[in-house]
Amino acid sequence: MTSVDSEAPARPYFVHPAAIVETDAIGPRTRVWAFAHLLPGCRVGADCNICDGVFIEGGATVGDRVTVKCGVQLWEGVTLEDDVFVGPNATFTNDPFPRSRQHPAEYARTVVRRGVSIGANATILPGLVIGEGAMIGAGAVVTRDVPPGAVVVGNPGRIVRWIGNGEAHRARAVERTTTPAEAAALPALVVGGCRLVRLPMLRDARGLLSFGEHTAHLPFVPLRYFLIAGVPSGSLRGEHAHRELQQFLVCVHGGCRVVLEDGTHREQVLLDSPGVGVYIAPMTWTTILHDSPDTTVLVLASDTYREADYIRDYEEFRTLAAERGA
Secondary structure, eight states, X not given: OOOSOTTOTTOSSEEOTTOEEOOOOBOTTOEEOTTOEEOTTOEEOTTOEEOTTOEEOTTOEEOTTOEEOTTOEEOXXXXXXXXXXXXXXXXXXXXXXXXXXXXXSSOXXXXXXXXXEEOTTOEEOTTOEEOTTOEEOTTOEEOSOBOTTEEEETTTTEEEEEOSSSSOEEXXXXXXXXXXXXXXXXXXXXXXXXXXXXXXXXXXXXXXXXOOOBTTTBSSOOSEEEEEEOOOTTOEEEEEEESSOOEEEEEEESOEEEEEEOSSOEEEEEEOSTTEEEEEOSSOEEEEEEXXXXXXXXXXXXXXXXXXXXXXXXHHHHHHHHHHHO
């Protein structure tokens, strides 16, 4: 147990005299301020700032360069990775069905990945993963996993935009009245191998016809298709990558945002017309956010379903992408 005396000679970190610190597992240059209480069994990394009135329970883990503002409690099972910011009075939980004096055999694990910022008074439900670099707005109630780079606000929390390289590309279709130069002006994507593709649109009194052909529009011969429809507004699909599979997405009704990542770049594309599709190269982490429940997305795939081709763990994807780029 560490003494509360801030003048302890061998201590490589600072503890305010009014703090209670019952663990020695604290990294150098960390500062623990007044009325904070760190229980035995918790771990706090280097260069952290643990502000007034913070409570850290045994079994909680805090990485390096983390800031935890006043009035925050970190319970057993909560892990904050490096460079996380937690705003004042943000609330973590670790038991989905709490009862007085009844304890689960094992508490739910909540992981806040590196670089995340959590706003004041936000609430994080138990057992969630907050993806790398995400931002949780003040007062948000987070009820499901948050993908990397997402900005979440509201109750229940919903994704309103993404943090990435530049703003979203608005991939609206170009009608036949548009000049050829304008029709060709689709923005280039920075995510490796991915690109936007203009699809023909023919409109007359009978309605709208849009189509795509191999070589002219599709860079592969599709062996499978599937539709994604009826997804609640603000809900996510995808959240995986493929080792070899190529895909081509078209939003045939409504609107959706497609977030693409190659391990180095992250980019968002807004699809809201059947006149533009997006080609997704292998080894691209893809997340699809439907803007409304009536949105329908058509996906063409270069091969039949093979579960072994999927990469469903984001950290595994990052590792494989780094090895591929080395």
